[in-house]
Amino acid sequence: MPDTSAEIVAVGSELLLGEHVDTNSAWISSRLAEVGVDVYRHTTVGDNVGRMVDALRQACGRARTVIVTGGLGPTADDLTRVAVARLANVELQRHAEIVAYLQEHFHRGGRQMPDSNLLQADIPAGARVLEPVGTAPGFAIDLDGSTVWCVPGVPREMTVMVARDIIPALQRLGAAAATVSRVVRTSGTAESAVDEACAAVTRRLEATGNPTLAFLASRGETRVRVTAKAADRDAALALLDPLVDELLELLGANVVGIDDEGVESAVARQLRRLAMTLAVAESITGGGVGARLVTVPGASDWFAGGLVTYATETKSRLADVDPSLLEAFGPVSQETAVALATSARARLEADVGLAVVGVAGPTTQGGQPVGLTWAAAALPDGSTPATSRRLPARSRSDVQEFAVSMALDFLRRQLAELS
Amino acid sequence: MPDTSAEIVAVGSELLLGEHVDTNSAWISSRLAEVGVDVYRHTTVGDNVGRMVDALRQACGRARTVIVTGGLGPTADDLTRVAVARLANVELQRHAEIVAYLQEHFHRGGRQMPDSNLLQADIPAGARVLEPVGTAPGFAIDLDGSTVWCVPGVPREMTVMVARDIIPALQRLGAAAATVSRVVRTSGTAESAVDEACAAVTRRLEATGNPTLAFLASRGETRVRVTAKAADRDAALALLDPLVDELLELLGANVVGIDDEGVESAVARQLRRLAMTLAVAESITGGGVGARLVTVPGASDWFAGGLVTYATETKSRLADVDPSLLEAFGPVSQETAVALATSARARLEADVGLAVVGVAGPTTQGGQPVGLTWAAAALPDGSTPATSRRLPARSRSDVQEFAVSMALDFLRRQLAELS
Numbered sequence: 001m002p003d004t005s006a007e008i009v010a011v012g013s014e015l016l017l018g019e020h021v022d023t024n025s026a027w028i029s030s031r032l033a034e035v036g037v038d039v040y041r042h043t044t045v046g047d048n049v050g051r052m053v054d055a056l057r058q059a060c061g062r063a064r065t066v067i068v069t070g071g072l073g074p075t076a077d078d079l080t081r082v083a084v085a086r087l088a089n090v091e092l093q094r095h096a097e098i099v100a101y102l103q104e105h106f107h108r109g110g111r112q113m114p115d116s117n118l119l120q121a122d123i124p125a126g127a128r129v130l131e132p133v134g135t136a137p138g139f140a141i142d143l144d145g146s147t148v149w150c151v152p153g154v155p156r157e158m159t160v161m162v163a164r165d166i167i168p169a170l171q172r173l174g175a176a177a178a179t180v181s182r183v184v185r186t187s188g189t190a191e192s193a194v195d196e197a198c199a200a201v202t203r204r205l206e207a208t209g210n211p212t213l214a215f216l217a218s219r220g221e222t223r224v225r226v227t228a229k230a231a232d233r234d235a236a237l238a239l240l241d242p243l244v245d246e247l248l249e250l251l252g253a254n255v256v257g258i259d260d261e262g263v264e265s266a267v268a269r270q271l272r273r274l275a276m277t278l279a280v281a282e283s284i285t286g287g288g289v290g291a292r293l294v295t296v297p298g299a300s301d302w303f304a305g306g307l308v309t310y311a312t313e314t315k316s317r318l319a320d321v322d323p324s325l326l327e328a329f330g331p332v333s334q335e336t337a338v339a340l341a342t343s344a345r346a347r348l349e350a351d352v353g354l355a356v357v358g359v360a361g362p363t364t365q366g367g368q369p370v371g372l373t374w375a376a377a378a379l380p381d382g383s384t385p386a387t388s389r390r391l392p393a394r395s396r397s398d399v400q401e402f403a404v405s406m407a408l409d410f411l412r413r414q415l416a417e418l419s
Numbered sequence: 420m421p422d423t424s425a426e427i428v429a430v431g432s433e434l435l436l437g438e439h440v441d442t443n444s445a446w447i448s449s450r451l452a453e454v455g456v457d458v459y460r461h462t463t464v465g466d467n468v469g470r471m472v473d474a475l476r477q478a479c480g481r482a483r484t485v486i487v488t489g490g491l492g493p494t495a496d497d498l499t500r501v502a503v504a505r506l507a508n509v510e511l512q513r514h515a516e517i518v519a520y521l522q523e524h525f526h527r528g529g530r531q532m533p534d535s536n537l538l539q540a541d542i543p544a545g546a547r548v549l550e551p552v553g554t555a556p557g558f559a560i561d562l563d564g565s566t567v568w569c570v571p572g573v574p575r576e577m578t579v580m581v582a583r584d585i586i587p588a589l590q591r592l593g594a595a596a597a598t599v600s601r602v603v604r605t606s607g608t609a610e611s612a613v614d615e616a617c618a619a620v621t622r623r624l625e626a627t628g629n630p631t632l633a634f635l636a637s638r639g640e641t642r643v644r645v646t647a648k649a650a651d652r653d654a655a656l657a658l659l660d661p662l663v664d665e666l667l668e669l670l671g672a673n674v675v676g677i678d679d680e681g682v683e684s685a686v687a688r689q690l691r692r693l694a695m696t697l698a699v700a701e702s703i704t705g706g707g708v709g710a711r712l713v714t715v716p717g718a719s720d721w722f723a724g725g726l727v728t729y730a731t732e733t734k735s736r737l738a739d740v741d742p743s744l745l746e747a748f749g750p751v752s753q754e755t756a757v758a759l760a761t762s763a764r765a766r767l768e769a770d771v772g773l774a775v776v777g778v779a780g781p782t783t784q785g786g787q788p789v790g791l792t793w794a795a796a797a798l799p800d801g802s803t804p805a806t807s808r809r810l811p812a813r814s815r816s817d818v819q820e821f822a823v824s825m826a827l828d829f830l831r832r833q834l835a836e837l838s
Binding site: 014016017018019021022026028029031039040042043045046048051055058181190191192193195196212213214216225227277284286292293294295297299303304305307308309310311312313314348360361362392395397400 | 703706
């Protein structure tokens with residue numbers, strides 16, 4: 001007997017060829033989570049009736065709700081209608097009102113309807129039609145205690161049908177509860193160290209199973225996600241709020257923000273707190289630090305701008321770095337980073353300067369290895385702290401993205417100590 | 420008995436919650452297609468040993484090759500090792516050489532290894548270890564005629580292992596035929612216009628079914644992808660080469676590059692052809708134009724650097740824009756863009772200057788609507804062409820990314836006309 005969970009089946013050979021990334025399953029899953037429906041499996045199959053029937057039969061054996069996306073178009077390789085009819089052991093029936101809708105749809109667009117679109121009016125007998133958004137109607141059919149919902153693969157059509165037809169139906173079924181997640185984001189520390197800092201919380205939550213906790217690492221950040229199920233969104237948030245506070249306490253200075261807030265938001269918050277402005281000087285990142293900062297709304301309140309001193313001679317020309325210093329220490333050095341931070345602060349008349357230099361690769365630079373990166377700050381008290389790291393040297397753009405995160409995390413930690 | 424096809428199993432509750440989109444399965448699938456391995460199913464399961472074992476057992480029942488991505492991290496919810504050991508009915512064995520590797524990895528980064536990372540040295544007995552890229556080793560194990568390959572979920576680690584270990588192994592198995600795609604990328608024109616320009620090719624290819632052609636639109640680019648199946652990669656490329664040439668001819672000045680080459684590569688190619696250097700002045704994009712340019716290897720040959728004149732007063736302070744001009748026309752205007760391009764060119768002693776100004780949102784700026792963007796160039800002959808567009812105003816970072824693409828496409832078209 002199927003449980004109350006849902007599964008999603010994405011249909012399309014282009015997905016199995018890797019030509020398209022399936023974004024529909026994630027979108028549908030997050031909508032289902034919001035109304036408390038658990039999704040335990042995503043399956044992707046190609047445009048093949050036999051394999052579609054197999055996948056749908058298995059999904060119906062496990063889940064009460066199966067949502068199929070894709071394969072409802074007008075072409076010969078759109079086979080979801082055929083597969084569902086075969087699984088249900090019913091015929092396809094042509095719906096006159098869908099034919100009329102399609103003819104009107106094409107007429108409005110000033111075009112003649114190709115005969116192939118008539119296929120879109122064929123629906124498995126006994127299924128309920130979901131009104132089309134473009135040309136493809138969806139449908140829903142009950143099979144041995146499961147309901148199979150079929151919606152188009154085109155995202156703007158799929159999203160309308162899921163929101164309009166499927167979510168309200170699941171809510172009427174009395175979906176158990178809401179599932180809500182919050183995320184505490186850390187930077188500048190290893191995933192395993194974050195894990196260890198949270199070990200006591202992890203053990204406590206494992207004992208109850210709700211809320212749950214997970215760790216996600218990417219682009220120099222480790223995120224701690226807590227997820228709660230409760231009767232509704234507010235009740236779930238009430239479970240999560242004290243947990244988020246506890247994590248903030250445990251993770252201390254490693255926290256950059258909550259939910260959507262990246263390290264750039266933490267920098268913005270610190271600068272607003274201090275009522276200070278920032279200027280940057282970038283070499284390895286070519287402008288990436290500034291680009292990340294200006295994604296924060298209202299950045300012009302605290303971000304003055306910067307110098308992109310990419311070519312070595314530009315460091316002298318634009319940022320007054322003494323050529324003999326460049327000669328002595330090289331462009332990728334603490335001395336150069338400090339000189340650039342100081343110059344950015346002075347040239348842009350900002351309170352704080354931040355500089356980042358490094359070797360992006362693919363080749364070493366002046367004997368310095370790929371990935372070596374220095375960040376330096378010029379602070380209002382005249383101090384010029386600096387830090388270096390050898391970033392993992394994968395691709396050039398990887399090193400550059402890491403360098404942006406490293407520089408911003410360094411600055412965030414410096415600013416946190418100012419008052 | 421499993422056939423010669425492959426299946427991909429992505430592991431991670433964050434995928435089922437819709438918090439992450441699974442891009443790994445598509446990437447792996449396209450690599451498998453290139454060596455002629457058919458992928459008939461993708462499955463996504465959460466961090467749950469029972470459901471992982473079920474999904475893996477089913478996949479092994481259908482496919483000779485099963486590739487698992489994710490669940491190899493150092494935390495308690497990384498369970499792929501445990502699930503595979505249970506499926507194979509073997510113990511986990513701690514590998515001393517992996518422990519040594521991990522200790523060295525952390526030591527090099529100047530950090531102490533947390534104990535939890537030791538879990539990553541536990542591999543199901545009888546499995547072959549795949550050398551780690553970050554901290555997570557992969558492994559491969561043979562089960563009843565199928566091989567299960569386990570690789571990390573972190574894309575930059577996964578991609579290395581698939582290319583280094585899995586693809587060569589599958590090629591040694593004697594995969595049947597190759598499917599190869601090439602992509603012609605256009606910028607600055609509508610998808611429907613690209614579609615129309617290729618109409619004759621589309622009709623011709625539809626008659627034969629091999630190669631095939633598809634259009635993909637994203638982030639201000641339209642890509643035309645042609646895909647051929649043939650006995651091997653070279654034979655497939657031989658089918659594609661004349662087709663790519665034909666598309667380049669049909670799409671003319673709208674083409675920015677082929678395959679991995681974005682508009683930044685086209686700009687780099689033009690600057691190398693002209694033996695010219697470039698300086699930028701950026702406002703709305705905060706450094707994003709420079710950041711995109713420096714992803715091209717060897718950028719220091721032609722990219723001098725730039726001015727990030729984000730705050731309005733910085734436009735005068737750093738780039739000598741006449742305050743009365745700013746007062747008269749506003750920071751988002753053709754006049755300001757031209758003044759910034761001219762100043763960047765002069766200040767950095769470059770051959771060409773490029774500037775971009777605009778309104779990123781969320782609110783209008785001096786009566787100018789969100790999305791309004793001006794790009795201007797300062798060319799060696801003294802001319803200062805400019806262009807404006809009202810970019811689709813979705814999120815702030817969307818507008819900023821579009822503005823980077825728009826400025827670079829404008830520059831590419833200007834440079835193409837120089838000699």
